[in-house]
Amino acid sequence: MISIQGKGVSTGVAIGPLYYYQRAKSTIVRTTVADTEAEWQRFKAAQEKAIEQLGELAEKARVEAGDEAALLFETHQMMAEDLDYEESIEGMIKDDQMNAEAAVIDTAAVFADMFAQMDDAYMQARAADVKDVSNRIISVLTGAVQGGINSPVPVILAADDLAPSETVQLDKSKILGFVTEGGSGSSHTAILARTMGIPAIIGVGDQMKPEFEGREVIIDGSTGHVIVDADEDTKKYMMEKRAEQIRVRKMLEELKGKENVTLDGRTMRVYCNIGSPEDVSAVLSNDGGGVGLFRSEFLYLNCDDYPSEDYQFEAYKKALSDMGGKEVIIRTLDIGADKQIGYFNMPHEENPALGNRALRICLNRPEIFKTQLRALYRASAYGKLGIMFPMVTSVWEVKEAKKMCEVVKKELTAEGIPYSDEVELGIMIETPAAVLMSDRLAKIVDFFSCGTNDLTQYKLACDRQNNDLGRFFNPHHPAVLRALKMVCDNAHKNGVWVGICGELGADLELTETFLSIGIDELSVSPRSVLPLRQKIRSINLGEVKDKVLEALLTDEISV
Amino acid sequence: MKSFEYVITDPVGIHARPAGIMVKEIKNYLSTVTIAKGEKSVNAKKLMALMGMGIKQGDTVTVCVEGEDEEEVAPKLEQFFKDNF
Numbered sequence A: 001m002i003s004i005q006g007k008g009v010s011t012g013v014a015i016g017p018l019y020y021y022q023r024a025k026s027t028i029v030r031t032t033v034a035d036t037e038a039e040w041q042r043f044k045a046a047q048e049k050a051i052e053q054l055g056e057l058a059e060k061a062r063v064e065a066g067d068e069a070a071l072l073f074e075t076h077q078m079m080a081e082d083l084d085y086e087e088s089i090e091g092m093i094k095d096d097q098m099n100a101e102a103a104v105i106d107t108a109a110v111f112a113d114m115f116a117q118m119d120d121a122y123m124q125a126r127a128a129d130v131k132d133v134s135n136r137i138i139s140v141l142t143g144a145v146q147g148g149i150n151s152p153v154p155v156i157l158a159a160d161d162l163a164p165s166e167t168v169q170l171d172k173s174k175i176l177g178f179v180t181e182g183g184s185g186s187s188h189t190a191i192l193a194r195t196m197g198i199p200a201i202i203g204v205g206d207q208m209k210p211e212f213e214g215r216e217v218i219i220d221g222s223t224g225h226v227i228v229d230a231d232e233d234t235k236k237y238m239m240e241k242r243a244e245q246i247r248v249r250k251m252l253e254e255l256k257g258k259e260n261v262t263l264d265g266r267t268m269r270v271y272c273n274i275g276s277p278e279d280v281s282a283v284l285s286n287d288g289g290g291v292g293l294f295r296s297e298f299l300y301l302n303c304d305d306y307p308s309e310d311y312q313f314e315a316y317k318k319a320l321s322d323m324g325g326k327e328v329i330i331r332t333l334d335i336g337a338d339k340q341i342g343y344f345n346m347p348h349e350e351n352p353a354l355g356n357r358a359l360r361i362c363l364n365r366p367e368i369f370k371t372q373l374r375a376l377y378r379a380s381a382y383g384k385l386g387i388m389f390p391m392v393t394s395v396w397e398v399k400e401a402k403k404m405c406e407v408v409k410k411e412l413t414a415e416g417i418p419y420s421d422e423v424e425l426g427i428m429i430e431t432p433a434a435v436l437m438s439d440r441l442a443k444i445v446d447f448f449s450c451g452t453n454d455l456t457q458y459k460l461a462c463d464r465q466n467n468d469l470g471r472f473f474n475p476h477h478p479a480v481l482r483a484l485k486m487v488c489d490n491a492h493k494n495g496v497w498v499g500i501c502g503e504l505g506a507d508l509e510l511t512e513t514f515l516s517i518g519i520d521e522l523s524v525s526p527r528s529v530l531p532l533r534q535k536i537r538s539i540n541l542g543e544v545k546d547k548v549l550e551a552l553l554t555d556e557i558s559v
Numbered sequence B: 001m002k003s004f005e006y007v008i009t010d011p012v013g014i015h016a017r018p019a020g021i022m023v024k025e026i027k028n029y030l031s032t033v034t035i036a037k038g039e040k041s042v043n044a045k046k047l048m049a050l051m052g053m054g055i056k057q058g059d060t061v062t063v064c065v066e067g068e069d070e071e072e073v074a075p076k077l078e079q080f081f082k083d084n085f
Helices: A036-065 A067-080 A083-094 A100-117 A121-142 A164-169 A188-196 A232-255 A277-285 A297-301 A309-322 A359-364 A366-382 A395-415 A432-436 A452-459 A478-493 A508-517 A526-536 A541-551 B016-026 B047-052 B070-084
Strands: A002-005 A007-010 A013-020 A155-159 A175-180 A200-202 A216-220 A225-228 A269-274 A291-295 A327-331 A384-389 A424-429 A447-450 A497-500 A521-524 B002-007 B032-037 B040-043 B060-066
Touching: A007 A188, A013 A175, A013 A232, A036 A067, A036 A083, A036 A100, A036 A121, A067 A121, A067 B016, A067 B047, A083 A100, A083 B047, A100 A121, A100 B047, A121 B047, A175 A216, A188 A200, A216 A232, A232 A526, A269 A277, A269 A526, A277 A309, A277 A526, A291 A521, A297 A309, A309 A327, A309 A366, A309 A384, A327 A424, A359 A366, A359 A395, A366 A384, A366 A395, A384 A395, A384 A447, A395 A424, A424 A432, A432 A452, A432 A478, A447 A478, A452 A478, A478 A497, A478 A508, A508 A526, A508 A541, A521 A526, B002 B070, B016 B047, B016 B070, B040 B047, B060 B070
Parallel strands: A013 A155, A155 A175, A175 A200, A269 A291, A269 A521, A291 A327, A327 A384, A384 A424, A424 A447, A447 A497, A497 A521
Antiparallel strands: A002 A225, A007 A200, A013 A216, A216 A225, B002 B060, B032 B040, B032 B060
């Protein structure tokens, strides 16, 4: 396996045999011409033919990639008939008795050089345009055929650099992706590859060897990786990545920008669960409506000591600003039970699931809690923030947590540090106590978010990590679903919205149930957003609601 | 002769495509159009020379129109600059 690093300029994964672009050899013969007028006419005819070809290419590009791509070739047309360009060629032919081919090549070099010397990346890239136009005229003069792909199967196309006209003339059905030795991110090749949705990697230099021709290559346009003769594991990984991209792209084409709405008009917000600010890109590329659960534990797990307020602030701020005004709900520290951190020095517990965890730690150790809340409120100035407290059992806990929020806000005001007044405060519903107290809790929060893993575990008194309990741990148990319904009813009476941020949210078998009992928001992993949207859009709630609610009253079924 | 000054607002400056469209447009007129930045000036019918001036965002250019149809051409051209550069 050979791994080569280039620069990805158009995303996507492609796999196929490597094929080197066959270019018509344009080594030209230099001669001295006697009849300079006839030679000038020979150039004029070739120029006219080239301009005609460019017009055809413009139309082809317009059909394949739109007006933007077509304009490129129209600009090339204008370059081909540029007065200075023409004048220079005329001078070389008529005064210096050069043949047309030589005059075009020398003139192209002068103009390409002029662009290459400019201190502007855009103009520098235009040097390639001049050469491209000139090569076209020379091809007409010498009667050379434009190069292409002579392969029965689609290939990954390799070249030193592809001129824009070359990429457009290629038979797209034969190309899986591009790898070029040179090139720049603002070259027309990169732009066209992106417009046409083909992965492209540039700047691999001399790592790419002609002897790779015909061997199987995988390219990943998002990372710039080129892999020749991949081993089984790498190939499997890349194929999965490719399948995932195709799946998302296909779904996006159908569903992006569409509402999460049932056939009879009930909408559901579909948000995402994330574990770090870097995950935001996945939320946006999967068209998530917001972040319903941002687990803040990573900040603590990544550090050898308590993370500072500034460190936390930067992470929250990044997630909020990257989400561009869409809501981000950050859950305060949720460690203990199955998530332990050394520097917290937590004493050993006989029963950690029922022990000192999550909000309990925060209320017992207010200095840790306050640092996090200060970072959160400072970040609230940069987007739409919601804060949620995990592992609530009592009304007093929430009141105490909210009191801490008030203290923090007062401090920030006194220090002149900006924060948002519109931060939503909510709690996780994970314990039977919180379910039963939801009528009271709804009076002091803005939202509920149901953590279905813990809720199932506590409702059914069943350890979710004990594999022997498989058939007893049943999140579809009516006891769990009835709890969710009770929470929804109590919440809606008080104008509070209810979400689900556990794995159950993405369970398509329950989507009808969640809609029927009144869940307002589902927060799922980014890759589940579009399947869920598809499901929601297929449901006629009016038809199924009664049946679904009746099922909550029947006996549980063993799984 | 008619002339106007214009400050380039496009981040890329006078780039290929609109410059190309302008060159094409100017070829339909009788007037001679020159574009000057500082000491340098070019005939606006010459696309590559125009691009070669390296006119950037923030630069001030002076556009001169001279010929029979200058009264008609100058305002058209000024609008074209506003729309494209």
